[in-house]
Amino acid sequence: MNRRFLFVLGSARADGNTELLARRAAEQLPGDVDQQWIRLAEQPLPQFADLRHDSDHTRPPADTATGALLDATLAATDVVIASPLYWYSVSSLTKTYLDHWSAWLRTPGVDFRATMAGRTLWGIAALADDEPSVAGPYIGTLNNSAAYLRMRFGGVLLGNGSGPGDVLKDTEALARAKTFFAQDAPLARFPHETP
Incomplete structure (x- = not known):
């Protein structure tokens, strides 16, 4: 299978620092790698309803935001x-996306867990703090998922950035962006x- 990157943009603001950093990292991908960019603020997902014990799950129609995001x-x-980084973790838009994974795990015919096994999850975040350890809960959320x-x-x-475009002044983050996707991701x- 050729590599296909799905960039899930979880900011409420377009072209924010996180997106700028993600686009810098994506520029380094080989030209034959497919990229799809989805801005969650433009295709809002419904609030997640936990139906595990109440009803059967059904596959969301492809022409809905949920169905399109599942397919992607x-x-x-x-x-x-x-x-x-919002309050030391992912944004509410991103959290809703991850919550929908719970439904997709139980959706007949999707086999979400088996399909995702062996694929790679990455994170990119701008934060307004010089101390990267404040991103520990964010990193834990993605790693554990x-x-x-x-x-x-x-x-x-x-990357560090609070005001518009600030992350482009973070030379260390921009340098890391050049090789971020080149690394071999462990299980x-x-x-x-x-281990």
């Missing part, structure tokens, strides 16, 4: 969560698991 996720070899599905985890590319593991 299933088609991707690499899913890139590009969400700014990948581990649950037996995906690979490429880590998180962090994700929960913190309590041993």
Whole structure:
């Protein structure tokens, strides 16, 4: 399967620092790698309803935001969560997307867990703090989500930026962006698991 990157943009603002950093990293991908960019703010998902014990799940129609995003996720070899760091974790738009994974795990005919196993999850985030350790919960959310599905985890590319375009002044983040997707992503593991 040729590599296909799905960039899930979780910011409420277009062309924000996280998206700018994601686009810099994506510029380094080979020309034959397919890229699909979905801005969650433009295709809002309905609030997630946990129906595990109440009713059967059905596959969302392809012509809905949920169905289109499910299809794009299933088609991707690499899913890139590009969400700014909001209150030390992912944005609410991104969290809703990840919550829908729970429904997709139970949707007949999707086989979401088996399909995603072995694929790669990446994260890109801008934060307004000089201390990257504040992104620990964000990184944990993505790593543990990948581990649950037996995906690979490429880590998180962090950049500093609060005001518009600030991340483009973060020379270290821009340098890391040049090689971010070139690394071999290991199989994700929960913190309590041993290699």
